[in-house]
Amino acid sequence: PAELEALLVTHPAVLDAAVVRKADEEAGEVPKAFIVLKADDASKSTQAEAIMGWVAERVAPHKRIRHLEFIEQIPKSASGKILRRVLMDRDKPR
Template identity: 85%
Template structure:
């Protein structure tokens, strides 16, 4: 815990959040999960929230993927809805859809369809499972 407390007495939890206009705090991500793309930070939770608004997507998770040029790039794991229209959706179409809605450094560079996003009993995405899956390739 000594490393978590800075010289001004602030305790650093590793959470990323903000305070709204009414003074409420919102935790939106973890600093350890941030993707560093060419020195810029990309929050996986932001991309996941956007992906979940796509009409063909049932569930999604975003993790970092090593990249020689950029350092790290966002990779999305996507579960499509079971209807026929959704099943016909391509990864390229989803990445293009996201690219139209985010800054260039936040674009998803890789996408993989999977049957189910690994989650804990409490529903938290098990990013380590997806990162390990990526590293094993």
């Protein structure tokens, strides 16, 4: 996830990013990105496609982001570490 996060924050539209694993029937697990946008100037579906395509051009096929969700803020601990468990819990069915 750290490699994808480092790449994502270099995208011009991305302010902050976190990547977690997401269960997938075919692959077992795939990367899911949580993104905080710098500005809300384009439609989110257009932004999602553009960001996922941009990442796909720069990483190996198995590292491509398969799911993307826009959020207001990446949850972090007091020391600045990403709270991945909080993000993974958002995806669990209730």
